[in-house]
Amino acid sequence: MAKIIPFKAVRPTRDKVCLVTCRSYEEYAPAELAAQLDFNPLSFLHVIKPAYTNQEKVSFEKRYRQVHQKYQDFKSENILVKDEKPAIYIHKIVTKNQSFTGIIVGTSIDDYRNNIIKKHEETLAFRVRVLKEYMQYSEFNTEPVLMTYANNKNIENWIFERTQKLADFEFSTTKKEINYLWKIDDAIEIDWIQNILKTENLYIADGHHRSEAVQLLAQENENTKNTSQDYLLSYLISENNVKVYEYNRLIKDLNGMTKEAFLKEVSVNYLIENKKQLPFQPTEKHQFGMYLDNEFYSLVLRNEKQDFKTVLESLDAQILYKTILSPLLSIKDLRNDERIEYMSGKQSILELKTIVDEGEFEVGFFLFPSNIEEIKALADANLIMPPKSTYIEPKFRSGIVIYEF
Template identity: 55%
Template sequence: MSTLLPFKAVRPVADKVALVTCRNYDDYSPAELAAWLNFNPYSFLHVINPAYVHAQKITLDKRFKGVAHKYQDFKNDGVFVSEEEPVMFLYEIQTKTNTFTGIVAGTLIEEYKANVIKKHEDTLQYRVELFKDYLHQTGFNTEPVLITYPDKTEINDWIVKKKKEQPLYHFSTTNKEKHTLWRIGVDSEIAWIQNQFESIPELYIADGHHRSASAELLYDEDNHLGNPNLKGFMSFLIAESNVKIYEFNRIVRDLNGHTKDDFLALLDEHFIVKSKLQELWKPQDKFEFGMYLDGEFYALFYKQENPNPGLLENLDAQILYDTVLHPILGIEDLRNDERIEYIPGKQSILTIKELVDEGEFEVGFMLFPSEIAEIKALADNQLIMPPKSTYIEPKFRSGLMVYEL
């Protein structure tokens, strides 16, 4: 049984929503960030980075308090409005290649604890603690956890019907995305959606493992204060068939002391290695890997010596780690080793070629993206994928919706 909660959302006024909302803070280059902050006084980036105006270097404690104060300034200036009653929303994102539609609602911490809301990625405790402190001091969150649910005909049909209604917002962004938001505010409609999700036994986190873990930690520490908003966290729930899963490709700075010939010979133990010369070759199926080394592309076909691999051992990202990254290239810690970096699979493999050709990196690896069934199977068995195994869309815009604590 899965529970959805309406909440008293805070959101931008309609005539400023396109100016307020922004991509994730980390997606902006320093120059791009400076441009937005200098020329758009309504950007939510001003809330996220309140010290920018004075080019201050401040402690995290002061920064979090500054975020809270700047957010309150936006509310006092009428940039944000609050829903009078708890509601949910239907949200659609149209990119150049995909259309994503999901429900924005609260989900229960207790169901997260009980593994009704399942996870497949590990978290770093310091990041969980940091974001918990952020939530505690700012008193809000604007980045929902992306959660998938099994496709249901009834919900799909309702979404089609709901989209025919007048939306709250319909706006475009500078990266040529279209965003549309509908309010779900009628009690009977909210109850119907809740009833639909009560028949879904399990939900799966696609993106936002640190956010959900931080919400749980804050709940454990502050629930005694009696704040009902702490019992849930904001989620963007989307049908399994509607998420887009990309791989994370890997680039490594050196060959760990091996010559090119020695490295290729070592790969031969676990892979059939075929040169593709200058062909921009990408894996076409599971157990296939692309590689770019010394101006040349290669196809690596895993020999699958183990006839009965476990779920985790069967994962392409784990195979690459177990056969190449760790034993040959000497990379143990995939999160913190500075010799390895990650490129989202939605970027062209020319990015990998350019980075290797420039000399900062020596070899790049291209993976085949995981499927949702693979992710669910790992979560069902409480197994954890290697770091940076998946890059999942859609991505929610910061400042579109605020869940106050």
């Protein structure tokens, strides 16, 4: 059911790839970003963040045109080179704790519209439009949408066989990750993988805004002959090869309540155990950790409160919202309320403790991570997760593979 296509990727040359690719610029601290831009002229950061020192003074359109021009400069200098034949690409990322291997392809915007590519997150119209305009003016995309497919032994065996050969490139990053890329341009092999994936639904794990932005771009240009906008740069990975982390919550105040009054209200829905100074992290669903006034607490949802009618109602992020964040702390808008912030589960709960102890926040909540089955069930039921419910790996580096519109 899912349609995939090969494409002519633009990629760094083998000798420059380790210098070109970069993390999302939002992940860099200001000093690190400045150092990269000052001392590494080959960094793809120069493309996605041109004239970074005065960008706040530049209009969106002018900035995006600068991105396009810098991208063309990288191509003219042979830092980036376009492949001669359409291909699909196997990409492997090895971190300290895990290895991820997936296939980079183009996926169909029609499949996205027709819910063959399934979604579980709501998008913000403003962010979608900004991304659409970025792609429209820059004329490329280098951040694939992470999609999962059902575990498939045939695909797994094929990937294993192909990755035994010498990679087109292999490089390490300053984060001690190793990246590999294999180009597959054999028409028979491409046809084989296309036929296998025709029987699959694909689930967006990360990249809902990018998907919607390309859909909008294709919609606005549907009368043109530019069919490249009908496809979405995607990284397809087996559902058993993704890592799902939780997002923990930091709240700035108790909505005018005393600590004692707040705990009394929480106890209506939860069995509370004071862990004192012993750090506590949930080990199963419907169990939450809380840090308040220099002490850790265990919160276990009372059995009589567990009458869930949908998968959304049983989701821990939704339970916390419905039982504490909204009714007790008056946090209604999880995206825009300035009293709440989020920390990914990759960060230690001791980091959250330190932030609360510094005084900007009064209470922190720790969640048990969701799993891929919950994400699929939500997507199948056309239900939407609360914002910041999952932090999903792998994360893709910019500049490895570029899809041109």
